[in-house]
Amino acid sequence: MPPPDFNEANFLEGRRRKSASSSFRPIVFFLVPLFSVLLDIFLPRFVEPTRTLEFPLLITIYFSLMKRQPLAGIIIGAVIGLMQDSLSQQPLGMFGIVKTLVGFFAASVSLRFDVNNPALRFMLCAFFFLFHQFLYWVMVRALLGQIINVNGFDELARALLNSALALPLFLLLDKMRDKEA
Amino acid sequence: MDGLLGRYRNLSVLVIVIMAQLVLLAVQVKNNQDVRLIRVWAVTAITPLARVLEGIRANTFGLAGEYWDLLEVRSRNQSMKSDLDRLKLENQYLKAELATAKRIEAMAGFVQRSPNKTIGARIIGTGAGMNSKVVFIDRGSTAGVLKGMAVITPDGIVGKVTASYPTGSQVMLITDPTFACGVLSDKSRIHGTARGQGNNQILIDYIQNEQTVLVGEIFYTSGDDRIFPKGLPVGPVRVARQGKLFKEIYVSPAAFDRGLEEVLVVLEGVHLPIPDLASQSSSSAEAKLMPPPEADAAAAPVDASPRPASGQGFATDADRLLQRYRSLGEQQGVSYGNGGRLPNFNAPAVPRTSAPKASAVAPSPNITPPSTPRAPNP
Amino acid sequence: MFHLPRRSMREDFPDRLRFLRDESKFAQGKIAFLQYLSFAVLIFLAGGYWNLQIRNEELYSLKAERNRIKSLPIPAPRGKILDRDKRVIVDNHSSFSVLLSRESLKEEHLKPIADGLGLDYDELLAQLKRHRSRPKYQAMIIKEELTPAEIAFVESHRDPDTYPELELIHTERRVYPQNGFGAHLIGYVGEVSDSELNLADFAKYEQGDLVGKTGIERQYNDILTGIDGQRQVLVDNKGNERRILGLKPAVPGQSIELTIDLDIQAVMELAMDGRRGGAVALDPRNGEVLAMVSRPAFDLARLSSRDRNRQWRDIFTNPDKPLLNRAIQAQLAPGSTFKPIVALAALEGGEVTNDTNFNCGGGLNFFGRYFHCHNKRGHGATTLKKALAQSCDVYFYNVGNRIGIDQIARYAEVSGFGSRTGIDLPAEAEGTLPSSKWKVRTLREKWYGGDTVSVAIGQGYLTATPIQLAHAIGGLSIGGIWHTPHLLRNGNAPLKPARKTDLNLENVRLVIDGMCEVVNGWGTAANSRIPGVEMCGKTGTAQTASNEYQKARNLRLKDNAWFVAFAPRINPEIAVAVLFEEGEHGNLAGTIARDVVKAFFDKKSRRELSQSKSGDLTASLDSAPSPRSLN
Numbered sequence A: 001m002p003p004p005d006f007n008e009a010n011f012l013e014g015r016r017r018k019s020a021s022s023s024f025r026p027i028v029f030f031l032v033p034l035f036s037v038l039l040d041i042f043l044p045r046f047v048e049p050t051r052t053l054e055f056p057l058l059i060t061i062y063f064s065l066m067k068r069q070p071l072a073g074i075i076i077g078a079v080i081g082l083m084q085d086s087l088s089q090q091p092l093g094m095f096g097i098v099k100t101l102v103g104f105f106a107a108s109v110s111l112r113f114d115v116n117n118p119a120l121r122f123m124l125c126a127f128f129f130l131f132h133q134f135l136y137w138v139m140v141r142a143l144l145g146q147i148i149n150v151n152g153f154d155e156l157a158r159a160l161l162n163s164a165l166a167l168p169l170f171l172l173l174d175k176m177r178d179k180e181a
Numbered sequence B: 001m002d003g004l005l006g007r008y009r010n011l012s013v014l015v016i017v018i019m020a021q022l023v024l025l026a027v028q029v030k031n032n033q034d035v036r037l038i039r040v041w042a043v044t045a046i047t048p049l050a051r052v053l054e055g056i057r058a059n060t061f062g063l064a065g066e067y068w069d070l071l072e073v074r075s076r077n078q079s080m081k082s083d084l085d086r087l088k089l090e091n092q093y094l095k096a097e098l099a100t101a102k103r104i105e106a107m108a109g110f111v112q113r114s115p116n117k118t119i120g121a122r123i124i125g126t127g128a129g130m131n132s133k134v135v136f137i138d139r140g141s142t143a144g145v146l147k148g149m150a151v152i153t154p155d156g157i158v159g160k161v162t163a164s165y166p167t168g169s170q171v172m173l174i175t176d177p178t179f180a181c182g183v184l185s186d187k188s189r190i191h192g193t194a195r196g197q198g199n200n201q202i203l204i205d206y207i208q209n210e211q212t213v214l215v216g217e218i219f220y221t222s223g224d225d226r227i228f229p230k231g232l233p234v235g236p237v238r239v240a241r242q243g244k245l246f247k248e249i250y251v252s253p254a255a256f257d258r259g260l261e262e263v264l265v266v267l268e269g270v271h272l273p274i275p276d277l278a279s280q281s282s283s284s285a286e287a288k289l290m291p292p293p294e295a296d297a298a299a300a301p302v303d304a305s306p307r308p309a310s311g312q313g314f315a316t317d318a319d320r321l322l323q324r325y326r327s328l329g330e331q332q333g334v335s336y337g338n339g340g341r342l343p344n345f346n347a348p349a350v351p352r353t354s355a356p357k358a359s360a361v362a363p364s365p366n367i368t369p370p371s372t373p374r375a376p377n378p
Numbered sequence C: 001m002f003h004l005p006r007r008s009m010r011e012d013f014p015d016r017l018r019f020l021r022d023e024s025k026f027a028q029g030k031i032a033f034l035q036y037l038s039f040a041v042l043i044f045l046a047g048g049y050w051n052l053q054i055r056n057e058e059l060y061s062l063k064a065e066r067n068r069i070k071s072l073p074i075p076a077p078r079g080k081i082l083d084r085d086k087r088v089i090v091d092n093h094s095s096f097s098v099l100l101s102r103e104s105l106k107e108e109h110l111k112p113i114a115d116g117l118g119l120d121y122d123e124l125l126a127q128l129k130r131h132r133s134r135p136k137y138q139a140m141i142i143k144e145e146l147t148p149a150e151i152a153f154v155e156s157h158r159d160p161d162t163y164p165e166l167e168l169i170h171t172e173r174r175v176y177p178q179n180g181f182g183a184h185l186i187g188y189v190g191e192v193s194d195s196e197l198n199l200a201d202f203a204k205y206e207q208g209d210l211v212g213k214t215g216i217e218r219q220y221n222d223i224l225t226g227i228d229g230q231r232q233v234l235v236d237n238k239g240n241e242r243r244i245l246g247l248k249p250a251v252p253g254q255s256i257e258l259t260i261d262l263d264i265q266a267v268m269e270l271a272m273d274g275r276r277g278g279a280v281a282l283d284p285r286n287g288e289v290l291a292m293v294s295r296p297a298f299d300l301a302r303l304s305s306r307d308r309n310r311q312w313r314d315i316f317t318n319p320d321k322p323l324l325n326r327a328i329q330a331q332l333a334p335g336s337t338f339k340p341i342v343a344l345a346a347l348e349g350g351e352v353t354n355d356t357n358f359n360c361g362g363g364l365n366f367f368g369r370y371f372h373c374h375n376k377r378g379h380g381a382t383t384l385k386k387a388l389a390q391s392c393d394v395y396f397y398n399v400g401n402r403i404g405i406d407q408i409a410r411y412a413e414v415s416g417f418g419s420r421t422g423i424d425l426p427a428e429a430e431g432t433l434p435s436s437k438w439k440v441r442t443l444r445e446k447w448y449g450g451d452t453v454s455v456a457i458g459q460g461y462l463t464a465t466p467i468q469l470a471h472a473i474g475g476l477s478i479g480g481i482w483h484t485p486h487l488l489r490n491g492n493a494p495l496k497p498a499r500k501t502d503l504n505l506e507n508v509r510l511v512i513d514g515m516c517e518v519v520n521g522w523g524t525a526a527n528s529r530i531p532g533v534e535m536c537g538k539t540g541t542a543q544t545a546s547n548e549y550q551k552a553r554n555l556r557l558k559d560n561a562w563f564v565a566f567a568p569r570i571n572p573e574i575a576v577a578v579l580f581e582e583g584e585h586g587n588l589a590g591t592i593a594r595d596v597v598k599a600f601f602d603k604k605s606r607r608e609l610s611q612s613k614s615g616d617l618t619a620s621l622d623s624a625p626s627p628r629s630l631n
Helices: A006-018 A026-045 A048-052 A055-067 A070-087 A094-110 A118-144 A152-174 B003-031 B036-076 B082-113 B317-332 B356-360 C014-021 C025-055 C107-117 C121-133 C148-157 C215-219 C262-272 C310-317 C335-349 C384-390 C393-403 C405-414 C436-443 C449-456 C466-477 C505-520 C547-553 C586-612
Strands: B117-126 B134-137 B150-153 B156-164 B169-173 B180-185 B191-196 B202-205 B218-221 B233-241 B248-251 B262-268 C069-074 C088-100 C140-143 C166-175 C189-191 C210-212 C229-235 C241-248 C277-282 C289-295 C358-360 C363-366 C369-372 C380-382 C536-542 C560-567 C574-580
Touching (some): A070 B003, A118 A152, B003 C025, B180 C148, B317 C262, C088 C148, C107 C148, C148 C166, C210 C215, C335 C384, C335 C586, C363 C449, C380 C384, C393 C405, C466 C505, C466 C574, C505 C536, C505 C560, C560 C586
Antiparallel strands (some): B156 B169, C088 C166, C229 C241, C277 C289, C560 C574
16 A cells, blocks of 8 residues: 555545544533433424434434544443333333444444534434334344334335434534533 | 544443343343333433423423414414504413413312322323333322322323332323223213223223114223222213124223323222232332222123123023923912922913013022912822 | 554554554455454344343243243133033033233232132132142133123233233133032033042043033033143234234034933922922933932032132032932932832732732831831721822831842842942942841841831831932833933943843732822822823832931931832833922922923923924923913
8 A cells, every 4th residue: 555645644634633522511411312312202292293203313323423432332322222211111221232332333433434524414314223223123023022014115214304303403412512622 | 532442442342231231131031020220210310301391391382382373373464463462472371371270270179079089290201112102290109109000180091000210100091002991881881891002092892792882972980990990081982883702892082182281190099998008018019909899780701702692691591491481380370399280381371571570580599488288198 | 552462453564553543445444344243243142142041041931021922722612511402501601711821920919810800819829839730831710701890900900011920811611500400410610639630530631620520521521521722822012912823723522412301300490499309300211311400409600610719618518418419319218119119029029919918007016116107097908009009108017027128129129229320420329228138248237127127118228319219110110121321312322231120010010000099099199190191109208317216316307208200101201209308298299290290291292293393392482382281
């Protein structure tokens, strides 16, 4: 492999800057996931279609992408997932495992992408949503022996909807970043 | 930043975290037991927030909603004056206040009227998951809400508590597919079992096809399930048709008509004595079963056979014959086995209309002592 | 920046270290590959762990879980029991039962479950204990015939959060006639007991299985019992059945047809109501039992329940012994109903002829003891016909004394006394037929002449059951052919060969003439006369204890009333024996027999009529034409 020329060095420099991990105040780390799970159970009470929105997943993806540390992704995913499990009637760990993996992969992937790019964010969200749904389906199928009826088009539509929601949501969350990091 | 080192450490942490959750899952699946602790944490963390959110919503969102409506009105009717708007807005606000006051008053009235000891609670969230028919309420075990208690509104029953945490409880709605309760129709007094269907209708099961149930008839709780006190409305019949084994009766839950916000948890049902807390095991506090309601028509076993069921229990040919000979004897004034008049088993039977009693009398185990004179001993 | 102690790609390309860390494209691919590889390993490990720990440890552990394979029994319905006209005596109806799964059972749930279903908690624990020997995945039926209230209770509590061990299934339940109709004849069904499991008959049963305990249910248990089926379903955690994995349908038990005629049975039941005793009617020409009643009776439905509640126990501890089938198990002195046998023995032996005459003065001394006649004023000069008609005791004291016990015993034995008739019902009693040998063998005492005098009037050591009497008199009435009484009509079991004795038919006719006089002449049962039917009978009024015994204890025990009959006189078609305990006088049993015989002949005339037109064989159907009655 040839040594990198100037331009490439420049490019890498630019990427390194972008790949810097964002940092948040602890209170944000505590409240935002809690709030996302809360919205998940609160909104459908009034607006039934909001059931399709997966706030906890979007929050998991966001923090994992922005922290750029797989460790953080794992912990955020596991905590949000378990919280979601606690409020549902299924055994604990189903969402936990799925979201742990989502967090890990989102954090790993974030190292190679410009996580501030809206188009990339959109695509990543859609990808991870589908990944999440698929993994969940596999888990339910393999571990609990249940069969969930899945409609591919519905899932795709939901993925796009959630990704669309993710853009403004992520921008909002960007505002909560600590500037000096 | 510490990419490369982190990668291996991360992987091991990932493995550990996933393994831990798998073990958690396995424990639950294998022992069919819940890991309550984690749920308690989560619910305890969520419920105060939810309560705040619900408080905010109830006080502002509702008003804002009305305001949106008003804006629409204004756009359609440009001649409206702005102060009229303001007045209307005020009016709306007052109306909303009044409605809330009325609702609360109605509920307070119900609480006073009803002999049940209840506690008011607000719904603060639905259960996570697609088809979940579960809600969370903001009262938990510290307020005396226990697993197995009935949740109602003055309009009708809402569900039952399936889990209680310190600051909140999980309530399974009557529309949940695993929900069931005993019901009784108001007109025909037929006992059945109401079952949730996962949609917004409730199926009333185990009612014979021969029974008549009319659309519009209201089903009430029967108390048979030992959860709900007898006499609470469930809902009016929307559909009633012949089914394969049993009638297919669908009821729309009356409690859900006006949207659910405030509910009442029945701490003590009408015919329930004060729960003996000392005898309850502290580990799994559950509400005690209510005592059975006063017996009425529900005593006969349910006949699941598709053939038309006979009116008085199940009888074989033997019973029918015995009944026939008994009434024949009564018609002829014969006391079997006691001598005197000789029975004529081939005599024409008196038509049923003239002696309805004879064929309808319940079989008694003993014949009354003989009154006919006996032939003297030779 | 960092130096990894592990061997990695970096050592191969030390000068590229920087680029690697800065994600040069080459390394990027490798790292991604490594990531996915480790992920695959992880999945593999997790899968293996799951399989090892959760799936394979115990095949059935999955069934215990909320959403696993559930295996539900399909209890096979027992066969129906029909009468001779294929009318249903014991039916089945479909009902709901509640199952208790023992795998996922939590001890603390038992009490509220028992409370909710109205079960006895201790009995439920005992039932669980009885089921311990069965595999855990086999659920246990804890209550049958659920009422709407109980269904509501089960349905509202079987969700995964409450008592998931409850399960509702469809079962065929037995419908028995109510109020003890035919209870002894039919018999009850119950869980097989430990002692029964040791019997060869019940070798193929397990703890908790239902088997016939008495009567026809016990006798023909193997025919009536079907083979239980099983349904394996995949259930999700909501309790919905997702898929049926396996279905083994139940094979219902076979129905059996009895020789019982419900018309006669019904009349006999009504006639015996409110009394204590037993009665049986049979066809002497082939031994078919037409009706059999025992009183007091018990509620079959209550006794056949798995729920052994207080009412269940009460039946067993009732001092009136309602479970005793008095028609085949009451061993009592037959009294004067034994006299026709004595008369036959005397005639056959030649010691007595039609003209033999004894004078009755109200009593007579034998062996230093005074024996009363029931008629204190005496019957005067008495011949055989008069002695039978008026039941003169003194005549038979003399006859007995003249012919001796062994002559009586010989003919009584031929008639079936002292041994089981062989009816197809369990636990038939054999009664006692005394003879000189018998007394030496069992009592180690010499036979005294006084013993014979008592036996000659059906008292003393002699005891018999109603079925024995009906069997004996029936066989006598057709000239000395005794068919084994039986209840099964369509069974494969060949008819047992009849017992025959060469009797002098002239002697038989003399006895029959005497019995005919009992009812149709100046006899003791003139109140039982049926116009148009020549019924022959014999009353019996039997002491339950000797006069001396009663006097010594200052007791006044009521006598048992007996009546045996057959009809018509020529070519008899029905023989009846009635025991009316504490009925005081035989003719009060006679009226019971009268109604039974009347029912038989009224039905016969209906049947003859219906052969020309089709009509119902049962009395007084509203629309049926009414045939002419016999009176």
